[in-house]
Amino acid sequence: MSNPAKSAIGFPTYVPQSAFGANDRIVYGHIGVGGMGSSHIVGDSCAALCDVDANHLASAAKRVQGKPMLTDDYRRVLDRKDIDAVTIGTPDHWHAIMAVHACMAGKDVYSEKPVCKTIEEGLAMVNAARRYKRIMQIGAQGRSNPKVAAAANYLRNGKAGDIKKVVIWHPENLSSGSGFETPSNPPAHMNWDMWLGPIPYRPYTAETCHFHFRWMMDSGAGFIRDRGNHAISCVMLLTGQDAWSSPVTVKATGKTNPNRIYDAPQSFNVTWKFRNPEWTLEWNQPGEANERLEGEWGATYYGTKDDLILTGGDGGADTEPKAIDYVPPTGGFKHEVEPDNVDVTEKHRRNWRKCIKTRELPVSDIGIQYKTIILPIIANIAYVVGRELTFDPKTNRFINDEEANRFLSDPYREPWSLKGY
């Protein structure tokens, strides 16, 4: 089998999927093709496009060779035996159901961040990937970013000593201003019932649909779970805590905007306290950038010997020269990213495609990303119930809080279920 990743070193060009050759060709179905989902379309190897907004479908279809199936029902994509893999770029509340059902249908999965809404969903995604032996990459592409890798190499080889505290800064949710849109009938190009899918009914408004679904707890839950998936994924990589396994205590406070419909807190402050080893993670929304290296969002890592800044942590990132110039020792920790000279998100997708062929775990495997997404999920629960909580990752439950444990799953509207379709 050819290795397009290696053959493309030094050439800043996109290697079309057809370059794998007819026998190795991966056939894709793309589910959710507006916004970030549209970036995943493989134009010359796509058999189906799915979106509940017909405008998204029409736009995406122009980028695909041939005549792909167009549908607003992802189940029709999963029914296609000729499709090997699916990308999922829908709002958050669909990620887990679609990913689990895709595994059941024998498809490999690239699902956008955030991983999922609930603990039950995250566990179901991990279990489905393992049970059905599927490759599931989560679109937390910071793990394919060379700058993130440089920061990880610096810290994981002990250059800053033991990391005791990480402070993330991030702007507020984009839910400022005032005014409530009057609900209306959904536009003709929108299947609103399918957009809602598993979440409770709410009337259509543009201000809670495309992009802005993020500021509603049912469908998005704010930047803490959205960009937070990126930011915390980087934190766990840089601190070596992907496999964290001791109870974590979480405390969260925030303020919503009373003059907009949104119920996710516009400002939000969270503190997680970890054990074995003891360290603290803070999310400050808004927070102040570290003056040594400014960026819209990022984190400062405080160690016993030094500290380090990483700004961003998705497709864009930067870190300090001492980390960029650092060469890991032979035998030391080295985080590998795809070598092709392409943008970070494409590196991430290439890692997924490579793993589809090798059946190795991808760089942002669902197992790692489930452990990441636990942290924003439990932060939101602590905010909603208004008290400090302790979560045990071994039992996947809160300790001594019966009500908080009722948030571990979000029962779905019928007929949706994680058990199948």
Added chain:
Amino acid sequence: MEPERVLGMNRSTLILADFGKLADQMSGTDPVSSKAAKHEMEVSTHATAAPGQGAARAKAAKALVDVAKSNRPRLVRAHALRLIGFVGSKADAAAVAGLTKHPEIGQDAKIAIKRIQSAK
């Protein structure tokens, strides 16, 4: 901006909200006032469910059942059902079982019952 959501941690003495009054306020036409009432119902409900608040929790659930079974607007009754799912008992689940076939809030009632049944 509304007060920070730290009610459960800051209130040394729990004051049970008047859920009927809040439900009426949420039913009104002023969206800012309606949202404030919805928010207060939610904060008060979860405050009653802090460990050790058994009696207040049961009272809150009963009041929310009354709202769910009232003739108030769909989204108000649905909100009450959502909150019942978090603080309700098996008896509260039984009390709203008759709503599961309601054309507008039937799914909300089913979700509330499933959440109660998931409690260990």
